[in-house]
Amino acid sequence: MQLDSYLKLYITSTTLLVGCVGFVYLILKFNRRFRNATDALNYLTIVTVITESDCEVVIKELQRRCKVYRAVGFDCEWVTEHGKKRPVALVQLSTFDGYCGLFRLNMLRTVPNSLKELLEDKTIYKVGVAPTDDAKYLFADYGINLNSSLDIRHIAVLCGHQPGGLASLTKSLLHIILDKSWRVRCSNWEAETLSDMQVKYAAADAHVAIKIFVKLIEELNKPSIYKVLQRNKKDIWSNLDEVCLKYANYNFTMKHGNKTKDIGVNNSKRNKEVSKTYSNLTRSKPLYHNCFLQAPDGELLCTCDNKKALWYVEKQLADVVTEEPLTVRLRFEPAGRSVGEVGRYYQLTKENKCVVCGNANSYIRKNVVPREYRKYFPDIMKDHSSHDVLLLCVQCHQRSNMADQRVREQLANLCAAPLACKDSSKYVEDSMRKKVRSAARALLNLSAKLPEKRSRCLKHVLLQYYTEHTEITTELLKEAAELHVLFENTDYESHGLKVVEYFLGQEGGLLRLEEVWREHFLTIMHPQYMPELWSIKHNEERLRVKFKEGRLSEKSLKSIGVSGWH
Known part of the structure; x- marks a missing residue:
């Protein structure tokens, strides 16, 4: 019996020892997978x-090696001083084979x-993590x-990986x-000479980005990924834009990334989830009803929606044919009839789907010429503005x-028209009055819960503002609690x-501003399903017809910055 007990103890001990050794081996083997x-x-x-x-050299x-x-x-580096960012000091660019250029902008x-x-x-x-942020700074x-900045996290999500930061992606993928x-x-990226540690750090950040990018794009050659993308099996590098163009210059957010993991798939559940972010914008009903509006002699004037068509009928201004x-x-008799191609545009039926990718599950109205500019246009340019309202899916x-x-920023520079920021807002906030109002509301509503020291501090704030008072009364608190803190910025x-x-002072006037935005939309988005006869010069063509028919005066033309039409 005693021999059996020793034998069992020996076997148990040996088993435990072997298990521990195996566990340690696995840990060491796992750790060896990672290199600094x-x-x-x-x-x-x-x-x-x-x-x-x-x-130049x-x-x-770089251009030769990245073909x-x-x-x-x-990637970019800069110095932050006392909480304020200084200009970008360093731009890092690296090719896949390991050639890295560190461009010291502060020294040039x-x-x-x-x-x-x-x-x-x-x-x-230009691939990296959050390159759109660097783009804004540059x-x-x-x-x-x-141009063509690409956040590699878009591709990581597409391949089924977790979209972490650069360090976590480098660890998990490389x-x-x-x-x-x-x-x-x-560290000081504006130093006269960068340290060896700084140089290696900067080069590594740029290089691992291109390494990760290539690895992820090559993963797309796997049959399962091709099935998801519904593409033929062909050389992905010669068709790189098919995968990457939709993400170029497009910011990545974790929320967006998690919800669009299966982008490219016709998945109604996915579309519903993404739409929650845009619950007040995403259309659940068709924009185009393609009803027909005719002149008294039966000539087609335009297509319109049900509501507009039935309004004419209800007002006894039209009959249902x-x-x-x-x-x-x-x-x-209407004020004008359709003339030429510009008129025929309004007669065509239009499809309820994204003009870029063709998604018909959910869509949002896109103002090609943003409202922040169009709202200042004269009325003659606001008529028939539906030409510049297109349908896009949520992602597009x-x-x-x-x-x-980016166009707003370019216009801001060109026109000396700064974009709204903290120091150039329409309304300014009086921080002192806000502090007083906050103190009064706390004393009114939370006086029983406030510590004595905190209560004294809040009363001191009030008395500093109301210098003519020596004590805090209920009336004073009520007055202070209703202080206005926002004032118009003169x-x-x-x-x-x-x-x-x-x-208005440039050749082409506001017509040219419209064209800038239309050209930008076509260049950036590469729409595949645009309405037939949609034109960059649509408004010019429409107004020329009205001018020729005598329905537009020289004065009206001058109001949009145009003259010299005959």
Whole structure:
């Protein structure tokens, strides 16, 4: 019996020992999967640029090396002083094979044209995490319009990965641990000479971005991903825009990323979830009813919605000709009839689907010419504005709005029309009055719960403001609790109004401003399902017809900044 007990104890001990050894082995093996960035990226060729001549050489080399993948890893660094951000000091660009250029903008007197051209080149993607933020800073600091920036988290979500930060993506996808110590991250990027640690840190951030991008794009060659995208199996690198263009210059949010994991799939549940964010915007009913409105002699004037058509009937201004499709004939001669292609545009039936991708499940009205400008247009340009109202799905609408911000910034510079910010708001807040109002409301509503010390402090705030009073009364508290804290800013100038005023003095007037926005929409969004006869010069063509028919005066033309039509 005693021998059996020893034998059992021996077996148990041996089993435990083997288990512990195995566990330790697995831990060590798991840890060996990860390497720190210094060891893993020791093959990098890093060139620091501080002169324009060096810049041209490095840019040419970057362009030569990025031809296969049409992308470079991208990042920026800057210094924050006393909570305020200084201009971007460093731009990092890296190719997949490990060639890294560190461009020290603070050491260069001007931004070299070669660097500017590469950053603004639409054919080369600048990949990283949150590159749209860096794009805003580059534009604000140096007037650089970064084009084709791409947040790699969009592609990570598309491939089924968790969209973490750059460090977590690098660890999970490349098995490399980046040094994200605050000592180097928040170091002096404007120093006369960058330290070895700074150089390696900056190059690593840009390089792992392009490495992750290539890895993710190549994952899309897997059959399951192709099935999701409903694409034929072909070389994905020669068709890179099919995957990436929809995300270019488009901000990534965790909320958006989680909800659009299956983007490209016809999934009604997904669309309902995304729509919750836009519950007040997303249409559940068709925008276009394609009812027909006829002149008294039966000539087709335009298509319209049910409500408008039936309004004419209810007011005894028209009669129903047919109910399916609903066709209404006016009893009076309209002010004008459809002339040429510009008139025929309003006669065409239109589809209720996104004009960019064709999604017909849910859509939002998109004002191609934003209301902040159009609201200042004369009435003659507000008529028939439906031409510039298009349908976009939720994702395309969000992407379009993000891209619009860049045009606003360009117009702000061109027209000396600053965008609204904390210091240029229509209304300004009186911080002192707000503090007094807050103190009064606390004393009125929470006096029983306030500690004595806090109560004394709040009363002191009130007496500092009401210097003619020596004690706090209920009447005083009630008066203070209703203080107005917002006042109209007399120095405020509307960005939209200043832009409109600028174009009124330019050749083409407000017609040109409309064309700027229409050209921008076509260039950025690449719509595949635009209404037939939709035109960049639509309003000009429409107004020329009215002018020729004598329904538009020279005075009206001058009100939109146009003259010289004959």
